[in-house]
Amino acid sequence: MARxxxxxxxxxxxxxxxxxxxxxxxxxxxxLAESLEYMREMLDAAIYWNYTEIRFIHGKGKGxxxxxxxxxxxxxxxxxxxxxxxxxxxxxxxxxxxxxx
Numbered sequence: 001m002a003r004x005x006x007x008x009x010x011x012x013x014x015x016x017x018x019x020x021x022x023x024x025x026x027x028x029x030x031x032l033a034e035s036l037e038y039m040r041e042m043l044d045a046a047i048y049w050n051y052t053e054i055r056f057i058h059g060k061g062k063g064x065x066x067x068x069x070x071x072x073x074x075x076x077x078x079x080x081x082x083x084x085x086x087x088x089x090x091x092x093x094x095x096x097x098x099x100x101x
Contacts, residue, residue, distance in 0.1 A: 005045040011055040011094070012042045016067060036099055043097065047081060052100045059093050069095060 016023055016031045019038055026034065037043045039056055058066045073086040073095065081099075088094040 003059075005048045007049050008042040008045045008051075008054065010051070010053075012039070012056065013057045013060060014039055014058065014069065015057070032064060032068060036072055038067060039072065042050055043082075047099055050100075052098065053096050054099065055088065056095050056097065057093060058095060066095075073097060 006014045013019070015097055018027070020026070020031075020034060024032070042056075043054060056069060058069045060066075070085075073082065076082045076097075077084065083098045083100060085095055086096045088096050
């Protein structure tokens with residue numbers, strides 16, 4: 001039986017409180033790692049489902065999540081998994097990822 005990934009939302013909130021329980025049991029670096037892992041899962045699922053675009057909410061904060069997200073997206077782009085990414089025109093707390101050309 002073939003494995004299928006669940007279809008992700010078109011806009012994904014990467015703030016840990018959006019997808020984790022018991023936040024007080026995590027250190028800040030663990031929360032960042034969980035957010036990046038969640039982003040990878042959602043991006044991989046979007047690629048699997050042939051989305052042309054997905055949006056990730058990284059917020060403002062100290063910018064650590066934003067920087068980590070952009071570094072991860074640069075890796076995906078270098079490897080040809082995504083076409084491009086940029087801040088949303090109406091809100092720079094969101095990154096828009098173009099999957100197909």
